[in-house]
Amino acid sequence: MTEPDIFGKTVPILIRNVTLNNKPAEIYLDGTGNISAVAEKITDHDAEFIIDGNGATALPGMVNMHTHSPMGLLRGYSDDMPLFEWLSTKIWPTEAHLTENDIYWGAKLACLEMIRTGTTTFNDMYFMMDNVARAVDEAGIRACLSYCMIDGGDHAKFESECSVMEKTVAALKARNNPRIMPGVSPHAIYTVSEEGLRWCAEFSRTENIPLHIHVDETDENPDCIKAHGMRVVPWLDHCGVLSERCIAAHCCWLDADDIALFAQRNVTAVHNPVSNMKLTVGRALPYPEMKAAGVNVALGTDGASSNNDLDMFAEMKTAAILQKFFWNDPTVMPADEALAVASRNGAKALGLNAGIIAPGYLADIILVGRNPANVPAFNTTSNAVYATSGLAVDTTICNGAVLMHEGIIPGAEEILKKSEEVAFDLVRRATA
Ligand SMILES: C[C@H]1O[C@@H](n2cnc3c(N)ncnc32)[C@H](O)[C@@H]1O
Ligand SMILES: [Zn+2]
Structure with missing residues (x-):
């Protein structure tokens, strides 16, 4: 008993x-x-x-290095679509209706699921993060929490986003909770301007906190070359984003030069195999090449509306078998490496003495x-x-x-009940 x-x-x-x-x-x-x-x-x-x-x-304990914890509220709400259609027709319109209370209960549900399935640390990117912090504080789990900046190339929006970012980091620091670490998150190169990327890179440097970003989930290179005359990874470097504080989710479309630059700048790449397969992003993170180059690779589930769970054991198995299958080599990512990718490599990226x-x-x-x-x-x-x-x-x-x-x-029990109520109410408001 x-x-x-x-x-x-x-x-x-x-x-x-x-x-x-x-x-x-x-x-x-x-x-x-x-x-x-x-x-x-x-x-x-x-x-x-x-x-x-x-x-x-x-x-x-497992270290989930890329998620959007409150998105459990949208688990099973919209599946089986391509990434951009899914984001722009289903997810973003619903997220526009999120309240602080929704974020809090969504994060409570995520913390519950993670504790239930053996995750002790997660790296989160979302909105109204002090509500996530309250959930993390109560749950007893460890997390790096970042506000997600999206400025869409609008200068006025850029300025208001910077102010939200500064306030979020200050509020998280003021909690003085050793389990809660602040980070900064420019969402991706296709949603954040050059000034936004540069500002986040500089803020991450002066605060000495992680910078968490989506990179090359689908092939972002053709558009990036058209807009900026270079591939995504050199563009991020040009904006000052690549450093040992940078945690890059997905990284499916990196080429050999991109990987060499990641290695040189000590960037951590986060593999999200379940979300990548479900959204069919076209390519698997080039783990064999990254390993050969000495890039730190960690593991994440992505949000529970594209996975659709936060179980890092399922993610570990999927990572190990996807890597073997995609690169056509059963010796790729053996079990001990999959376990390191799911635990100590993530801890290392967050500067935590954990995972061992x-x-x-x-x-x-x-x-x-x-x-x-x-x-x-x-x-x-x-x-x-x-x-x-x-x-x-x-x-x-x-x-x-x-x-x-x-x-x-x-x-x-209370968390299951409340988060279910909040999720149905959110979707009711969003579709009214
Ligand atoms: C933090 C922001 O990232 C969005 N988001 C959730 N999943 C993905 C994904 N696979 N790729 C890009 N953005 C995503 C969330 O819906 C939110 O708007
Ligand atoms: Zn994501």
Whole structure:
């Protein structure tokens, strides 16, 4: 039985009887939010709670590096369309009706789904982000939150967007919550002007915070060459966007020169295989070439209206099998790389000491209980990547606090009920 007091507190916790990297292990969290010991047996401890894994597999919490958390409200609202038609006829007209309350409940639903499926950190791009921050704060998860700038080449809009961006970053910083990091997000080159891109790049540099942008999801190069005389990646570089703070989602259409520039500037590329296949963007992120060039590649689900879930286990498996299939080579992205792409590579891009279960790392840990899809345990990483659904996660710990145990997340029912009501009401208003 779950002790009700176990939830939400960063206190000393001993995790017993788990398998870590195919070996029996115990893990001690000393109540600071960090992992303080990993050993076969830990006897010297002051644990307030002991979690018996009953043979569960311990994994680092998943790091979802590209999503739009409130978009869960539009899950299943509009499917089976091409990207631009989907955005311009269905998504953007509905988003025009979003209220702060909608954003809050949409983000609550996303946090619930992520905790349920083993994600402990997400990198989010959306609007009215202080409402997302409130949801993140309450849920106990970790996130980098960015306001999405869209100026459409209009100078007056550019100025008002900059002001919203500054206010958002200031509000997120004022929360003083170590789990909440601010970022900046120019949406994409086709929605943000040169002055917008330049301003975001400079703001990200002076604030020293991540810059999160959509890059080459569909082939943006022909239009970019027509408008600016160069491909998308050199254009972004020309605008000052490419740096070690840059987190570029999708990156399906990068060529060898683009990849070399990403490597030189230390940009992180985020693979979004499910969304890319569903929207049929035409090409898979060139992972083999990126790996050879030393580009940091992370993983994301994209929003739950193009995925349609936030399960990073499904995403890991899809990434690994899409990469093999698209590049016609079964040795591409083996299981241990898929797990790194889904956890520590994202953590690294956000400057977090996470994604690895070892002393000194953040206590962001998940447990996958024994279930029919992880027996036999010849290789727990293989089982995690190729056989496990996120719903098989039964314990999620973030910053040393238990957010889910034995599949239980306090308050889950209310979130399901409220977010369902809010979603139907949003669509009713938007289609009235
Ligand atoms: C943050 C902004 O990005 C939009 N958005 C959601 N999914 C995608 C996608 N696959 N490509 C581009 N933009 C997207 C959201 O609908 C919102 O307008
Ligand atoms: Zn996106």
